[in-house]
Amino acid sequence: MTPGTTYAACAALLRRDLTLAWRRRGDIAMPVLYAVIVTTLFPFAIGPEPALLARIAGGVVFVIVLLAILLSLDHLFRGDIEDGSMELLMLAPQPLALLVGMKILAHWITSSLPLIVVAPVLASMLKLPPEAMPVLVIALLLSTPLLCLLGAVLVALTAGSRRSGMLLALMLLPLCVPVVIFAAGALAAAQEGLPWVAPIAWLGAGLAMALVLAPLACAAALRIAMDT
Amino acid sequence: MANWVPLWLHRLGSPPVFYRFAGAVRPWAFGLALLLGAVALYGGLVLAPADYQQGDAYRIIFIHVPSAWMSLFIYGAMAVAAFIGLVWRIKIAEVVAMESAPVGAAFTLITLVTGSLWGKPMWGTWWTWDARLTSELVLLFIYLGIIGLYHSFEDRRQGARAAAFLVLVGAVNVPIVHFSVNWWNTLHQGSTVRLLGPSHIEASMLWPLLTMMAATKCYYVASLFARVRADLIASEGGKAWVRDIALGQPGNDTA
Numbered sequence: 001m002t003p004g005t006t007y008a009a010c011a012a013l014l015r016r017d018l019t020l021a022w023r024r025r026g027d028i029a030m031p032v033l034y035a036v037i038v039t040t041l042f043p044f045a046i047g048p049e050p051a052l053l054a055r056i057a058g059g060v061v062f063v064i065v066l067l068a069i070l071l072s073l074d075h076l077f078r079g080d081i082e083d084g085s086m087e088l089l090m091l092a093p094q095p096l097a098l099l100v101g102m103k104i105l106a107h108w109i110t111s112s113l114p115l116i117v118v119a120p121v122l123a124s125m126l127k128l129p130p131e132a133m134p135v136l137v138i139a140l141l142l143s144t145p146l147l148c149l150l151g152a153v154l155v156a157l158t159a160g161s162r163r164s165g166m167l168l169a170l171m172l173l174p175l176c177v178p179v180v181i182f183a184a185g186a187l188a189a190a191q192e193g194l195p196w197v198a199p200i201a202w203l204g205a206g207l208a209m210a211l212v213l214a215p216l217a218c219a220a221a222l223r224i225a226m227d228t
Numbered sequence: 229m230a231n232w233v234p235l236w237l238h239r240l241g242s243p244p245v246f247y248r249f250a251g252a253v254r255p256w257a258f259g260l261a262l263l264l265g266a267v268a269l270y271g272g273l274v275l276a277p278a279d280y281q282q283g284d285a286y287r288i289i290f291i292h293v294p295s296a297w298m299s300l301f302i303y304g305a306m307a308v309a310a311f312i313g314l315v316w317r318i319k320i321a322e323v324v325a326m327e328s329a330p331v332g333a334a335f336t337l338i339t340l341v342t343g344s345l346w347g348k349p350m351w352g353t354w355w356t357w358d359a360r361l362t363s364e365l366v367l368l369f370i371y372l373g374i375i376g377l378y379h380s381f382e383d384r385r386q387g388a389r390a391a392a393f394l395v396l397v398g399a400v401n402v403p404i405v406h407f408s409v410n411w412w413n414t415l416h417q418g419s420t421v422r423l424l425g426p427s428h429i430e431a432s433m434l435w436p437l438l439t440m441m442a443a444t445k446c447y448y449v450a451s452l453f454a455r456v457r458a459d460l461i462a463s464e465g466g467k468a469w470v471r472d473i474a475l476g477q478p479g480n481d482t483a
Contacts, residue, residue: 153397157390161380171373171394174366174401217397224389 009094010102017106020079031068032114038064039122050127057126058136058187062180064122065115065140066147070169072111073151076103077159077222086226100222101215104152112144128191135190135200139183142203146179149207149214156218160225179206243460244469246320250453257450264443271436279433285349289433292342294440295335299367300402302332302448306374307399310392320456322388323463325395326378327455331448333371339364359408360416367405370398384463 002008021028042060043053080086080103089099119140120133128136154171161167186199239245272290279286306328313321343361344354355361374391381387408416429437464470 154394157377157393158380160383160386160390161377162382167373167376167380170369170376174369174373175398177362177366178404217393221390221393224386224393227386227389 004093006094006098009092010098013089013099013102014106017103018109021106021110028110028114031072031111032118034071035064035068035115035118035122038067039125042126054127054129054191057123057128058132058191059180059184060126061119061123061128061136062139062143062183062187065112065119065144066173066176066180068115069112069144069147069151070172072107073148073155073172074165074168076107076152076155081159081226086222090223090226096219096222097215100152100156100218104148104215104218107152108145108148112148116140116144132187132190135187135196138200139186139203142200142207143179143183146203146207146210147176149210149218150175150179153214153217153221156221156225158225159222179203182206241318241320243319243464243467247457247460247469247473250457254450254453254457257446257453261443261446261450264439264446268436268440268443271439272433276433276436277430282350285346288342288346290436290440292339292346293437294444295339295342296364297441298444298448299332299336299339299364300406301445302328302335303367303371303395303399303402306332307395307402310395313392314389314396319385322385322392323456323459324452325392326374326388327452327459328448329371329374329378329391329395330455331451333368333375335444335448336364336368336371340368358416360405363401363405363408367401370394370401374398 039060042056046052046056077086080089090096092099116137119136123133123136124130151168151172154168154175157171158168182199182202186196186203189196189199240249268290273287276287278284306325309321309325309328312318313325340361343364347356348354374394377394378387378391381390461470461473
């Protein structure tokens with residue numbers, strides 16, 4: 001691999017971000033712990049009847065995963081902006097959109113993959129029928145990168161402002177409504193034995209569009225935020 | 229063709245010129261909005277006949293539907309201004325985009341409130357998770373996010389650029405709101421007023437509706453210009469032209 005090529009730069013950035021995340025393994029566990037704890041609250045709050053829980057399991061899991069991703073998004077660029085490496089990335093000869101895309105990929109691997117792994121466990125705690133499990137995993141595999149990409153654009157927008165936590169929720173959650181509708185819709189259809197491919201295809205289409213547009217938008221937003 | 233139009237538009241991009249222009253237009257727009265609004269309310273509440281199905285309760289349409297149109301129209305106007313501001317870095321366009329947001333949010337809120345007042349007698353419920361209601365609520369949240377982002381920055385222009393970007397990202401919701409009644413057949417009635425072809429509404433009910441639409445447009449212009457003037461004074465506080473106005477110097481003052 002020749003140093004200095006775009007490919008090498010992307011690989012190096014991905015390796016760096018994954019190494020940094022691995023050095024702080026506790027942070028990776030946080031979204032998972034959050035999701036587990038919030039899931040256990042539901043049976044306490046609405047009662048433990050299996051029929052009721054099975055009815056809401058899919059939607060609850062999607063909303064919990066969405067909130068866990070929202071919480072983890074805040075430090076997506078924060079460390080890099082604070083220690084100055086974001087400026088170096090922006091000055092690099094490689095396209096910023098690609099480099100930012102690598103950062104989003106690393107973030108998805110460290111924050112969303114663990115959630116996808118535990119999601120079937122959470123869903124079975126809420127009595128989701130086993131035959132709906134594959135649909136849950138497929139829907140999560142398509143919707144979590146979509147949420148990360150959308151979220152990254154908005155995190156980049158708030159990167160220049162000091163209070164961003166609640167603001168991020170206010171900006172991101174309305175835009176996530178279609179993702180939640182399609183993901184939960186696929187799961188609900190699967191639970192009732194109806195065809196569930198159409199909403200999954202919509203999620204895939206959304207993901208394909210976001211994969212192309214979101215890194216570009218994210219790079220533009222970062223340039224706005226860092227332009228002082 | 230004379231080139232005074234592009235020249236004039238170019239000059240309008242300068243804050244003091246726009247300040248004076250907005251100051252001159254604003255009273256006329258307010259007056260026109262009041263006049264048209266009064267005519268439309270008289271036509272809608274007094275002259276128009278009662279609906280054969282909904283009785284007199286339908287009359288809230290004269291507030292509800294123009295507000296709903298404006299909630300989308302203002303978003304569109306804001307998106308255009310945001311795009312111009314982002315691409316050509318024109319300060320006035322950024323200010324116009326950001327000051328449109330509170331007006332649009334207000335119209336969205338009015339739409340939701342009057343809709344729920346209308347929904348109670350007609351559907352028997354204040355709120356239902358219907359596609360159009362939900363997407364309109366999401367539109368309100370997007371407006372609030374834009375306003376919040378704009379005000380979270382120390383530097384106004386940086387905040388305006390970031391929020392303008394959010395305006396463009398959130399623009400995907402506008403077609404969803406607009407077509408939601410056609411795409412999903414839920415409780416909300418379909419559209420009755422058509423741009424092309426005949427409308428499915430009685431002419432005596434249609435003209436107050438269209439007059440009210442013109443009134444809300446005038447109100448938007450007036451309210452926007454008043455807000456833009458205030459924003460310009462605040463953000464250009466250190467500039468000479470603001471000082472001239474504040475001190476009542478002749479030449480720049482229009483009051």
